[in-house]
Amino acid sequence: MNVALILNYKAATETVTCVESILQHCTSVDHIVLVDNDSQDGSVEAFNEWKQTTGQSKVTVLANPENNGYAGGNNYGIRWALNNLDITNFWIVNNDTYVDCDAFKPLQDALEKNDKQFVGSIILSAETGRLECYGGGKVYALLGKTKLLGKGLALENIQNLQDKPDYVMGCSLAFSKSLLDQVGLMDEEYFMYSEEVDWQYQAKKLGITSQVIPESRIYHHGSMSSGGRSAFYHYYRNRAAVRFNKRFYGSAFAFVSACLLSGIMAIQEFRKPNLVWSGIKGAFKGVTMSVK
CATH class of the missing domain: 3.90.550.60 (Spore Coat Polysaccharide Biosynthesis Protein SpsA; Chain A)
Known part of the structure; x- marks a missing residue:
């Protein structure tokens, strides 16, 4: 079936x-x-x-x-x-x-x-x-x-x-x-x-x-449940990306990627500090999450 x-x-x-x-x-x-x-x-x-x-x-x-x-x-x-x-x-x-x-x-x-x-x-x-x-x-x-x-x-x-x-x-x-x-x-x-x-x-x-x-x-049609490019999106998307890196490339790699990702966000969304802060929080939360 x-x-x-x-x-x-x-x-x-x-x-x-x-x-x-x-x-x-x-x-x-x-x-x-x-x-x-x-x-x-x-x-x-x-x-x-x-x-x-x-x-x-x-x-x-x-x-x-x-x-x-x-x-x-x-x-x-x-x-x-x-x-x-x-x-x-x-x-x-x-x-x-x-x-x-x-x-x-x-x-x-x-x-x-x-x-x-x-x-x-x-x-x-x-x-x-x-x-x-x-x-x-x-x-x-x-x-x-x-x-x-x-x-x-x-x-x-x-x-x-x-x-x-x-x-x-x-x-x-x-x-x-x-x-x-x-x-x-x-x-x-x-x-x-x-x-x-x-x-x-x-x-x-x-x-x-x-x-x-x-x-x-x-x-x-495009996203109907993630809130678009909202604070919610940036937090969970960055958290996921960095946690993925931690699992497959190690903690040091994940930390560096969190720094780079946060810097990219700060440049791209500098007019929206609430989005930048959500993205940074998500990125470094990914560093601290456990992986098997």
Whole structure:
């Protein structure tokens, strides 16, 4: 059974639109697990009412009793699915996306050839139709930064890309149950940002690769749950980047990257001292967080 996982936080209308597009176009998806991350805004009730009205039996609605972020919410859905369904493959999909064709089938085909890999889609901007990224991005660890690969390119120019992403974006990320047996679940201590990057870097140690499948394409509206480039965003994004560095490159590297990242923030956001301070706090919190 192929199961799509969709995480909601206070965006019920957009989430239903995403679910409906998958139900309409992705016939290779057998079931959808919809996890509400403790929105406390009537989202769960709205989903259940939608299910009752449509008579949709291919969707399970779960209410996570706490908002424990991207990793925690998706892990909650994965655990439920493993205990209640006969799983072959999972497909994590952002709730602020939609598809206009069977975007999962090419991912499924790739996993049938090699189930020891993460695979992802080309991400297109819902507003412009141009690339948001060629599946993922490049990691510039010391600077605490990532850069989406191919951002802004027209779809017909994909063949001009000479590079491959260091990670596949969690916006559309598929993997087999057998991979989970080997790698385990995502690290929930990140709360937001870098979870899927960490997961794939951990998997690399076990010889597991990540690959973009260009035949799979998904449209992305942009962040609906992180508050945009707010103080919240800068705190958690910087905290995650530096904690990632601490795990994979050591404490000294993480401290240097926190200093560099704080300096970059001070230059870029000097007119918004509250954002700078939030980013600095997040960066140095990442230095102090524990990693295994």
